[in-house]
Amino acid sequence: MNIIVCIKQVPETTEVRINPETNTLIREGVKSIINPFDMYAIEEAVRLKEKFGGKVTILTMGPPQADAALREAISMGADEGVLVSDRAFAGSDTWATSYTLSCAIKKIGAFDLIICGKQASDGDTAQVGPGISAHLNIPQVTYVKKIEEVKDGSMRVERLMEEGFEIIETPLPALLTVVKEINEPRIPSLRGMMRAKQAKIISWTQKELNLDPQSIGLCGSPTQVVKIFTPKPREGGQMLKGEVPEVASQLVDLIKDEVH
Amino acid sequence: MDYLLTDEQKMIQELARKIAVEKIAPVAAKYDKTEEFPWDVLKLIALSDLFAIFVPAEYGGTGGGVLDLCIVTEELSRACGGIAVCYAASALGTFPIILFGSDEQKKKYLPDLASGKKIAAFGITEPEAGSDASGIKTTAKKEGDHYILNGTKHFITNGAEAETYVVIAMTNKAKGARGASAFIVEKGTPGFTFGKKEDKLGIRASVTSELVFTDCKIPKENLLAKEGMGFIVTMKTFDMSRPGVAAQALGIAQGALDVAVKYARERVQFGKPISSFQGIQWMLADMATQVEASRGLVYSCAREIDAGIKDVAKDSAMAKMYASDVAMKVTTDAVQILGGYGYMKDYPAEKYMRDAKITQIYEGTNQIQRNIIALQLIKEMAK
Numbered sequence: 001m002n003i004i005v006c007i008k009q010v011p012e013t014t015e016v017r018i019n020p021e022t023n024t025l026i027r028e029g030v031k032s033i034i035n036p037f038d039m040y041a042i043e044e045a046v047r048l049k050e051k052f053g054g055k056v057t058i059l060t061m062g063p064p065q066a067d068a069a070l071r072e073a074i075s076m077g078a079d080e081g082v083l084v085s086d087r088a089f090a091g092s093d094t095w096a097t098s099y100t101l102s103c104a105i106k107k108i109g110a111f112d113l114i115i116c117g118k119q120a121s122d123g124d125t126a127q128v129g130p131g132i133s134a135h136l137n138i139p140q141v142t143y144v145k146k147i148e149e150v151k152d153g154s155m156r157v158e159r160l161m162e163e164g165f166e167i168i169e170t171p172l173p174a175l176l177t178v179v180k181e182i183n184e185p186r187i188p189s190l191r192g193m194m195r196a197k198q199a200k201i202i203s204w205t206q207k208e209l210n211l212d213p214q215s216i217g218l219c220g221s222p223t224q225v226v227k228i229f230t231p232k233p234r235e236g237g238q239m240l241k242g243e244v245p246e247v248a249s250q251l252v253d254l255i256k257d258e259v260h
Numbered sequence: 261m262d263y264l265l266t267d268e269q270k271m272i273q274e275l276a277r278k279i280a281v282e283k284i285a286p287v288a289a290k291y292d293k294t295e296e297f298p299w300d301v302l303k304l305i306a307l308s309d310l311f312a313i314f315v316p317a318e319y320g321g322t323g324g325g326v327l328d329l330c331i332v333t334e335e336l337s338r339a340c341g342g343i344a345v346c347y348a349a350s351a352l353g354t355f356p357i358i359l360f361g362s363d364e365q366k367k368k369y370l371p372d373l374a375s376g377k378k379i380a381a382f383g384i385t386e387p388e389a390g391s392d393a394s395g396i397k398t399t400a401k402k403e404g405d406h407y408i409l410n411g412t413k414h415f416i417t418n419g420a421e422a423e424t425y426v427v428i429a430m431t432n433k434a435k436g437a438r439g440a441s442a443f444i445v446e447k448g449t450p451g452f453t454f455g456k457k458e459d460k461l462g463i464r465a466s467v468t469s470e471l472v473f474t475d476c477k478i479p480k481e482n483l484l485a486k487e488g489m490g491f492i493v494t495m496k497t498f499d500m501s502r503p504g505v506a507a508q509a510l511g512i513a514q515g516a517l518d519v520a521v522k523y524a525r526e527r528v529q530f531g532k533p534i535s536s537f538q539g540i541q542w543m544l545a546d547m548a549t550q551v552e553a554s555r556g557l558v559y560s561c562a563r564e565i566d567a568g569i570k571d572v573a574k575d576s577a578m579a580k581m582y583a584s585d586v587a588m589k590v591t592t593d594a595v596q597i598l599g600g601y602g603y604m605k606d607y608p609a610e611k612y613m614r615d616a617k618i619t620q621i622y623e624g625t626n627q628i629q630r631n632i633i634a635l636q637l638i639k640e641m642a643k
Contacts, residue, residue, distance in 0.1 A: 190309035
């Protein structure tokens, strides 16, 4: 089973600071880590490889220092890392990012499965995974909490819902995004770390991927971030007490007042 | 301070620290309370290859040395001295096989110990043979192709949980110290059972048990080295493992110092964090300096052994004695800095103090270490 895992290097903090003028993340002075949700994606891919054989390729788009994230994934048992890096990709939104990654996936070659974390801890959009599946025109299952069964050419998974879960069968190749309930990421091994240190990271730029300049970076990004702000905390609500019919009529009156 | 570690040693340190912080620190208090054997943590340590670092590459290890072992033991001890000693005691039980095993014995036992599939233990101490190891009463009598073992070992770390034991027994009582021999005994051998499990002051995540041999028949192939070499096996093993006990003490001291500094910055009295008071600052400064000095001794001694320097008994004794005395002092001071909270089990300081005490006692009491150092000093002057 050949698996591609898409990961993102993010700042190690849940308190991301934003530059108010440019509306972009302030990265200076913050240690970079693999997006925590992507750790579950890497672990699941390595477990599938250990069970069914095959190869795990880690793919990331980012600045040159994202090399460290790829090596960390290799130390956990992945086979190789691909870094897609070019100044031309700067300012990519989730659409341009998923387009660029899908082109890199085509260049990597045949695969059975793509796994992504459910979302990145910095942007929190949860759009890149689904975007990749749209660009590649393959099925997607988001918020996967368990892979129940892998058959020849298909897979049955459990998809986490707000209450309970769905069981979905999908043909392969497919794209999954995974939630933290799926596994517990392993601590790397010393031999894995030594292998990762010596691993050769494949690096591709816009030219090597032969991408249309209009579809990448800022030009290829339909999303424009106009403003980022912290919403005001919600004010406390009003509790209505009494019998249900009485409370219901009170509620109707309150809504009417609010509308007027 | 830069300890001039190699890239590989830095990697080992990073890995051990990650396990300590993420997997050991959260469960240290639980194991201290329940005295359960921490198999889940040891399995993680095994999967990360850390049991392989002190085993030669041809027998499934990564071919590291004593400094590598010290680095791991220090980092693990920083989170829990009890869990760390389960790891270090397996190294203690593995060293005699590495140092004196035949090729067959190494092939048979080392790969499983390097992978952490099995853990090891070393048995010399007996109720009447502690510091005076010549008082050993356990006997091994040769009968045809076998040895028959009889006697009791006590205070054996990893006892009952380990699969592979190296045990010292008398093959010829008349010869005294030269009549002792070392044997590999596997768990499950008929006549080999486990007695009392000790209830300890500290390092409670580790298990300390009696080994009982009643007409225990083991194949003659399980003799390590030759008959009569039991004490040489023991001395050479302790030379390798003593810096590990020193590293355990060092890690416990560092862990307690970390707790004290963190608490001093957070605890407010008289309107200020207590870290702003000179009385506290001077204590912290002394503690940190003592910890660094003990690290210097431990690392230097480990490096000497790895470089193949033969006569390390004095340096190894100094490292063990100093690091453990520092551990006792620094952990006691950490409890003092935490004040009333330091005395309570809700805070981690008191556990470090309980865990530190044993490092002054086992693998040669600090009084015995001082004997070794003094004897060597006098010998050197007489030359």
